[in-house]
Amino acid sequence: MNGQPQCPHCIQDRWQADAEAAGLQWAGRDPQSRHHGFYIADCRHRLRRQFELIKRAAAGTCDVRCELCQQQKEQEEASAQGWELIGPDPNRSQNYRLYQHQACGHVQRIARANMQTGRFQCSSCGEGWSSAPSFLYVMKLKLAKGAKLIKLGYSRDPVSRLYHQLLKTKETEAQVLRTVPISSGHTAVQIEKGLHARLKAEHPDSVAPPDLYADELRVKSEVYFPDVCQVIFAMLDAIKAEEDS
Structure with a gap:
């Protein structure tokens, strides 16, 4: 009733x-x-x-995820970086996982986003940025409004640097044009500073104003117009020849 x-x-x-x-x-x-x-x-x-x-x-307000497939996906991400997924974060953070380094056996908490991009170091056997091998790079950029630019810099992983640190929006077309291996991060940053000093002194009109790219790039300098691209390539050729000798 x-x-x-x-x-x-x-x-x-x-x-x-x-x-x-x-x-x-x-x-x-x-x-x-x-x-x-x-x-x-x-x-x-x-x-x-x-x-x-x-x-x-x-109703479309959430997704249903298969734990087995998700675990396999995360294991593949770890294997691509030379690590093995052990399990969830012991501190219960949803953003971290527990991994083991295949090279040395070290177990470490690592953010899954960093595992995906490779932007981390093994705290047991990893090298710091200053001693680890690095690269000088040249990137080609096309902004959403059509402006074409060149970015010169250094990074241990230029591709990761481009897609996971530099770009603010997916509307920006971007590509790594060239890289030159350098023995260490310390050496790379010293060479890079010299290159920028030369470009600003010898080709001041090629320096792109930050206001042009502020909405799409997470940098405030070291960006140039494409007319200086061949000059940069010639500089890198000389650096590569010196590194190879």
Whole structure:
């Protein structure tokens, strides 16, 4: 008298409809919990999820992620950097994982974003930036408004530097044109400072004003117009010949 009975078949139909809307296949309710059901993901793995979570996923307010596929993806990211994924962060940070360095066996907490980009060092056997090998680089940039620019600099990983540190927006077209290996970061920064000093002194009109690229690049200097590109290449040729000798 005080409640409204619900049809179990209609309830299950709603659960199945929510599953389909969330991109899953309904696989039955969990007999151990009235709040959970089983689902088959596109990867064919069997998932156990709360009905309320699937309802939110069906409405497009969240995603349903397969833990097995996610773990495999993170392991592949680690392997590409020479590490092995051990498990979640012991400090329970959602942004960190626990990894083991394949080269020396050292176990270390590393932010997953850094593992993806390679912007970290093994605290046991890794070299500091000043002693680690580095590169001088030249990058070609095309801003969203059409301006074409050249960036000269140094980095241990120029590609990571470009896509994970330099660019503010995906609208900027960018490419690493050339790199020259340098024995250490300390040497690279000294050479780079000399190159910029020469360019500013000998080609002042080629220095791009920061206001031109401030909305798209996370730097405030060391950016040039393309007319000086061949001059930079000639400088790098001389540096490479000296490094090779």
